[in-house]
Amino acid sequence: MAEQGVNHGRRRFLTATTAVVGGVGGVFAAVPFIKAWQPSARAQTAGAPVIADISKLEVGARVIEMWRGQPVWIIRRTPEVVAALASQDGRLKDAQSANIEQQPDYARNETRSRKPEIAVMVGICTHLGCSPTFVPEMLPQAFDGEWKGGFYCPCHNSRFDMAGRVYQGVPAPDNLRVPPYFFIDDNTIMIGLDADPKAA
Ligand code: FES
Numbered sequence: 001m002a003e004q005g006v007n008h009g010r011r012r013f014l015t016a017t018t019a020v021v022g023g024v025g026g027v028f029a030a031v032p033f034i035k036a037w038q039p040s041a042r043a044q045t046a047g048a049p050v051i052a053d054i055s056k057l058e059v060g061a062r063v064i065e066m067w068r069g070q071p072v073w074i075i076r077r078t079p080e081v082v083a084a085l086a087s088q089d090g091r092l093k094d095a096q097s098a099n100i101e102q103q104p105d106y107a108r109n110e111t112r113s114r115k116p117e118i119a120v121m122v123g124i125c126t127h128l129g130c131s132p133t134f135v136p137e138m139l140p141q142a143f144d145g146e147w148k149g150g151f152y153c154p155c156h157n158s159r160f161d162m163a164g165r166v167y168q169g170v171p172a173p174d175n176l177r178v179p180p181y182f183f184i185d186d187n188t189i190m191i192g193l194d195a196d197p198k199a200a
Contacts, residue, residue, distance in 0.1 A: 049192030051184070054118070062134055064123065067191045071123040071131065072179055074189065080138060081162045082116050084148040091146075092165045094175050102126075103178035104194060112163040112178055120181050120189065121164040123151075127172040130155035136162070151176070 050067045052074055057063050062075045089095040097108040106114055113119050125132050132151035141147040143157060150161040159167040164176030180194045190196070 047192070049190050052189045052191060053187060054189060055187035059117075060136055062136075065191060067179060072191050073119070073121055073123045073134070075119040075134075075136075075162070077111075077117050077119055077162055079117075081136070081149050082111060084138065085110060085161060085163055088148060088161045088165070088167075091167055092161065093168050093173075095165060097165075097175065099174055101177075102175045104180055106194075107178040110163075112165070112175070114181070114183065118189075119163065120178060120191065122177040122179055124176075125153040125155065125158055125172055126166065126174040126176060127153065127156055127158050127170075132158070132160060132176075 047068050050065050050072075052063065052065045052072075054063065054074055054076070057074065057076045059076050060078050060081075062073055065072045065074065094102075097103055097112060100108070103112055110116075111119070112121070123131055130153050132153040135141060135147070135152050136149045137147070138149045139147060141152070143152055144159055144167075148161065150159060151164070152159055153172065156171045158170040158172035160172070160176055161167070164178065166172045166175050179191055181189055181191045182193060182195050184190055184196070
């Protein structure tokens, strides 16, 4: 399935290339090479990696990409949020990311991420699969008087901090999952691969 999708994508790319070169040949050089990597929607559903442009992602905001039919959240955390993460360790079930199935090795750190300010995680509650609500404000909430920002699942009141770490005393058993990903450049993330296979 995935190969079919890639082939379709390549065919479209070649068609587009022909049209551009035939019309205004010089413009071809300006077509971002990165576009050639974009798989079709069908291939994305089947599991192909997805490219996320975070150039317009503001500090404190979140963008959602779909990968393997799942929402992947990308958040540009504020310095205050990053600094507050350690203060939550004593309230969490797995502050040190001991469950190795919930993140790649490069995300087994204090921020569960490759870069402290950029969080990447699958937005599905580890209890029964609801989609938690993004509550970035570092203010007391009705569900947590010591809230430092994070995610609240309204289905059965599970809470996760801004690194996707689950709090104690809630039904969700595990931290939110961190998918494989790497930075193509500062503003571009490849979701679904740990590293650029062409660089191996
Ligand atoms: S599905 Fe999130 S708490 Fe139950």
